[in-house]
Amino acid sequence: MKTLRDILYNVGITAVQGNTDITVNAIAIDSRAIGKNDAFIAVKGVHADGHQYIDKAVAQGATAIICEEMPANIADNITYVQVKDSATASGIIAGNYYDNPSHQLKLVGVTGTNGKTTIATLLFRLFTKMGYHCGLLSTVQNQIGDTVIPSTHTTPDPISLNELLARMVADGCLYAFIEVSSHAIHQHRIAGLQFAGGIFSNITHDHLDYHKTFDEYIRVKKSFFDNLPAGAFALTNLDDKRGNVMLQNTKARKAGYSLHTLADFKGKILENNLTGLIMSIDDTEVHFRLIGEFNAYNLLAVYGAARLLGEDKSKVLQALSDVQGAEGRFDYFVSDKDQIIAIVDYAHTPDALKNVLATIQNLRKGNEQLITVVGCGGDRDTTKRPIMADVAVESSDKVIFTSDNPRSEDATAIIEEMEKGVPVHLRKKYLAIVDRKEAIKTAVSLAGKDDIILVAGKGHEKYQEIHGVKHPFDDKKVLHEMMTMLEK
Ligand SMILES: CC(=O)N[C@H]1[C@@H](OP(=O)(O)OP(=O)(O)OC[C@H]2O[C@@H](n3ccc(=O)[nH]c3=O)[C@H](O)[C@@H]2O)O[C@H](CO)[C@@H](O)[C@@H]1O[C@H](C)C(=O)N[C@@H](C)C(=O)N[C@H](CCC(=O)O)C(=O)O
Ligand SMILES: Nc1ncnc2c1ncn2[C@@H]1O[C@H](COP(=O)(O)OP(=O)(O)OP(=O)(O)O)[C@@H](O)[C@H]1O
Ligand SMILES: N[C@H](CCC[C@H](N)C(=O)O)C(=O)O
Numbered sequence: 001m002k003t004l005r006d007i008l009y010n011v012g013i014t015a016v017q018g019n020t021d022i023t024v025n026a027i028a029i030d031s032r033a034i035g036k037n038d039a040f041i042a043v044k045g046v047h048a049d050g051h052q053y054i055d056k057a058v059a060q061g062a063t064a065i066i067c068e069e070m071p072a073n074i075a076d077n078i079t080y081v082q083v084k085d086s087a088t089a090s091g092i093i094a095g096n097y098y099d100n101p102s103h104q105l106k107l108v109g110v111t112g113t114n115g116k117t118t119i120a121t122l123l124f125r126l127f128t129k130m131g132y133h134c135g136l137l138s139t140v141q142n143q144i145g146d147t148v149i150p151s152t153h154t155t156p157d158p159i160s161l162n163e164l165l166a167r168m169v170a171d172g173c174l175y176a177f178i179e180v181s182s183h184a185i186h187q188h189r190i191a192g193l194q195f196a197g198g199i200f201s202n203i204t205h206d207h208l209d210y211h212k213t214f215d216e217y218i219r220v221k222k223s224f225f226d227n228l229p230a231g232a233f234a235l236t237n238l239d240d241k242r243g244n245v246m247l248q249n250t251k252a253r254k255a256g257y258s259l260h261t262l263a264d265f266k267g268k269i270l271e272n273n274l275t276g277l278i279m280s281i282d283d284t285e286v287h288f289r290l291i292g293e294f295n296a297y298n299l300l301a302v303y304g305a306a307r308l309l310g311e312d313k314s315k316v317l318q319a320l321s322d323v324q325g326a327e328g329r330f331d332y333f334v335s336d337k338d339q340i341i342a343i344v345d346y347a348h349t350p351d352a353l354k355n356v357l358a359t360i361q362n363l364r365k366g367n368e369q370l371i372t373v374v375g376c377g378g379d380r381d382t383t384k385r386p387i388m389a390d391v392a393v394e395s396s397d398k399v400i401f402t403s404d405n406p407r408s409e410d411a412t413a414i415i416e417e418m419e420k421g422v423p424v425h426l427r428k429k430y431l432a433i434v435d436r437k438e439a440i441k442t443a444v445s446l447a448g449k450d451d452i453i454l455v456a457g458k459g460h461e462k463y464q465e466i467h468g469v470k471h472p473f474d475d476k477k478v479l480h481e482m483m484t485m486l487e488k
């Protein structure tokens, strides 16, 4: 059992009212999770202010309150600790509560608009193949060795994050590979963690609903590298316009990867087709199972990180050559009868969609049609909607606009916003079908021999969220069903 004093170690405290030598049973940032003798950390959120729930936390049994503003009602026998920033404090407190698990393994964080899940998953699979016991925190799933734990966020809240890392430590993991989303950096979900390394993939348009401007989005991502310790490595993509800026103020050891310029880790694509990529990496020719130029970048990032973690070049390349990509990322199958290539991909940003469509265009052998099914999520960046629609019609022969996760929004209204991005001369190329299953069915019915269908935006997701309800939905399963039903 830890005392309140123990878990406050390194926290920027401004005032204390009450005794800090009390034992703390558990910690929570959500009053609904509070039980007897717990500590409640009141965090100001996007929708609510945790300070409003202090009384509720006390009523549920909290004996310690950590907050930025002392409440008006001070209850007897409760310790109130005022801190400068309770979001940051929650990360540090969570670390202390769980014995700072990030100090007990090598923690590597991946940030960037696209490629985080792919890079983190490849690292996890590579290091596992090389014989290490590893942990993974990703959008698709969390993993401790072979044990899969469902994930709710790309980067969990600081308490869940430290608890998961502690489970990895207890299970004997030497490495943890985690995705670091821009939301997580901004909300200090990673506060107090000790990283052994940070990787930057790229930065393009996304999340402007949250960060407001692209400059602010860049600043937030950069702050992850600014805060890395001197002993860590910071690995960047030198072919990204912002690749150098990301590392401008880092204390960590800098390294870069590139397909086009001089770099610590240099790659070149020799062949790129449906059987995979053949690349030259630091002058060694290697075959990989993943497809597309964007995956060449992801593979280079993984190779670079493995080298920076002290692994041998040929051992890494040999193991990486056999590793498979993450679920729902350029996940494809070929139909039995008409050899239709059906691809499911998580492209939900303009850049990801552009890259995946360019990859498909490069794989084309003749005049096969490319039919794209795509939608945009509700309650998320609205400015990407017309751009994604434009990208889709420019690079496909036919496009079906449909729903992604409408969340609280009207699905038809989202599609109408997408349609505004279609240039007049390309209007004949698209249809709008709100029901995603119907949209996929139509794509399959339009496809003939050797044609290619791309269903974009939801990748591994197993549900469709409509007005707060998550309805079971799996793009790949629906594609399979429709192929069978329509005998393609
Ligand atoms: C917009 C956003 O990021 N919200 C996250 C944020 O919640 P919030 O600030 O909205 O919380 P709030 O509802 O305002 O409440 C404020 C505080 O009061 C507390 N509270 C609230 C109600 C109550 O009864 N009692 C109580 O104590 C809450 O626990 C919270 O601490 O902090 C919560 C705890 O960490 C997150 O679960 C929540 O993620 C929401 C569900 C979400 O959808 N986030 C998405 C946008 C997200 O984070 N995505 C990124 C990936 C993006 C990418 O693709 O790069 C991710 O990392 O998953
Ligand atoms: N390095 C890359 N550059 C550009 N696009 C990429 C890259 N890697 C993957 N993509 C595209 O982005 C999609 C999402 O990839 P991935 O899931 O790896 O990214 P992510 O950063 O984890 O996304 P999220 O922020 O939603 O968790 C892929 O399906 C693919 O279309
Ligand atoms: N991590 C991303 C996922 C988007 C996936 C897409 N299917 C959507 O629902 O918009 C986000 O929270 O913006």
Ligand SMILES: [Mg+2]
Pocket: 116, 117, 118, 138, 139, 140, 154, 179
């Ligand atoms: Mg991800």
